[in-house]
Amino acid sequence: MVKVVVCGAAGGIGQPLSLLLKQSDLISHLALYDIVNAAGVAADLSHINTASKVTGHVGKEALAEALKDAHTVVIPAGVPRRPGMTRDDLFKVNAGIVRDLAQECAENCPRAFILVISNPVNSTVPIVCEVLKKANVFDPRRVFGVTTLDVVRSSRFVHEVKPQFEPQTNRITVVGGHSGATIVPILSQIKQVSFTPEEIKSLTHRIQFGGDEVVKAKDGAGSATLSMASAGARFTNTLLEASVRGTRGLVESTYVHLRGNPGAEWNARSTGLDYFAQDVELGLEGVANVLRLPDLSEEEQSLVKTAISELKGNITKGCNFVNDGTTPSAKL
Numbered sequence: 454m455v456k457v458v459v460c461g462a463a464g465g466i467g468q469p470l471s472l473l474l475k476q477s478d479l480i481s482h483l484a485l486y487d488i489v490n491a492a493g494v495a496a497d498l499s500h501i502n503t504a505s506k507v508t509g510h511v512g513k514e515a516l517a518e519a520l521k522d523a524h525t526v527v528i529p530a531g532v533p534r535r536p537g538m539t540r541d542d543l544f545k546v547n548a549g550i551v552r553d554l555a556q557e558c559a560e561n562c563p564r565a566f567i568l569v570i571s572n573p574v575n576s577t578v579p580i581v582c583e584v585l586k587k588a589n590v591f592d593p594r595r596v597f598g599v600t601t602l603d604v605v606r607s608s609r610f611v612h613e614v615k616p617q618f619e620p621q622t623n624r625i626t627v628v629g630g631h632s633g634a635t636i637v638p639i640l641s642q643i644k645q646v647s648f649t650p651e652e653i654k655s656l657t658h659r660i661q662f663g664g665d666e667v668v669k670a671k672d673g674a675g676s677a678t679l680s681m682a683s684a685g686a687r688f689t690n691t692l693l694e695a696s697v698r699g700t701r702g703l704v705e706s707t708y709v710h711l712r713g714n715p716g717a718e719w720n721a722r723s724t725g726l727d728y729f730a731q732d733v734e735l736g737l738e739g740v741a742n743v744l745r746l747p748d749l750s751e752e753e754q755s756l757v758k759t760a761i762s763e764l765k766g767n768i769t770k771g772c773n774f775v776n777d778g779t780t781p782s783a784k785l
């Protein structure tokens with residue numbers, strides 16, 4: 454049985470993500486959890502003629518049952534940005550939500566893969582890892598910050614400038630983290646097309662701040678949901694393909710804990726960080742191999758340097774939140 458749980462399933466990302474996951478023939482049970490409306494979303498999706506069972510779980514009391522026997526837990530629970538906000542501004546509300554969900558995962562499905570979508574990802578992934586460490590159930594191979602939307606945007610935006618670059622089959626490596634300057638697309642490694650320095654500069658900026666385009670266009674009604682659902686389903690499906698079907702050689706860029714992960718020593722040493730997004734080969738146990746950072750152009754080296762200094766603060770903030778026992782404030 455492969456049970457996948459979506460926490461925050463009634464939200465802007467949660468609903469379309471659950472719809473996409475309902476199409477997977479690798480999932481036998483899709484459990485939808487939210488503090489509101491998950492029962493209705495589950496009833497609706499349960500009529501779709503694919504083999505998986507769908508169950509809805511509403512409210513804290515229903516969370517343990519939702520998580521029991523989970524193979525994979527995907528977390529898009531929490532508030533999105535409004536214009537003028539940074540992802541870090543969401544920490545106040547989302548840190549507590551993610552911490553509490555991680556605690557329940559530690560108690561009810563300690564071996565599950567945990568895929569963190571809730572922002573700020575640079576800090577929420579350390580929060581999940583610290584909670585699992587405290588509960589003595591941490592396996593670095595099993596926790597992922599979902600940065601796939603940056604990869605998806607990179608392919609799409611490059612295609613807009615270079616139509617001969619095929620966006621669905623050509624994957625671009627994106628390293629660092631998931632917010633503004635911490636997002637570093639490695640455009641120098643693209644072999645299919647070449648760029649002028651101006652094109653590199655404007656593409657890099659657009660990829661780093663792609664999220665802002667959507668926040669601005671939605672004008673107070675939230676941030677990316679549909680493209681995120683697509684990216685989240687892509688990452689979940691790739692992980693399932695590797696971990697359930699055993700397909701080898703599948704690689705995605707993702708934000709993971711470096712120490713303790715296979716192959717990660719080099720990146721840990723060269724960044725000096727405990728968490729970093731880079732290409733990761735997925736396998737039966739989650740992370741099979743953290744790939745070395747590719748060769749970087751001079752500009753990319755400087756962007757990575759900037760990303761590292763910002764990530765340091767984001768990571769420390771997430772770790773301290775768990776280890777200092779701070780109580781989250783409920784309002785933005």
Ligand SMILES: NC(=O)c1ccc[n+]([C@@H]2O[C@H](COP(=O)([O-])OP(=O)(O)OC[C@H]3O[C@@H](n4cnc5c(N)ncnc54)[C@H](O)[C@@H]3O)[C@@H](O)[C@H]2O)c1
Pocket residue numbers: 460461462463464465466467486487488489529530531532533534543547550569570571572573574599600601602603631675676677678681
């Ligand atoms: N990683 C990425 O690339 C990426 C991309 C887009 C959005 N996001 C982030 O994803 C999060 C969700 O965005 P959205 O647009 O779906 O927001 P949304 O407000 O539409 O949905 C969030 C859902 O979470 C639920 N929720 C709140 N507290 C909860 C809890 N304690 N347990 C379970 N569910 C809870 C809400 O009821 C709601 O249904 C935001 O933090 C956003 O910034 C990340």
Ligand SMILES: O=C(O)C[C@H](O)C(=O)O
Pocket residue numbers: 533534540572602663664665667668676677
């Ligand atoms: O921009 C946001 O706040 C949401 C998300 O992180 C994104 O990149 O679209």
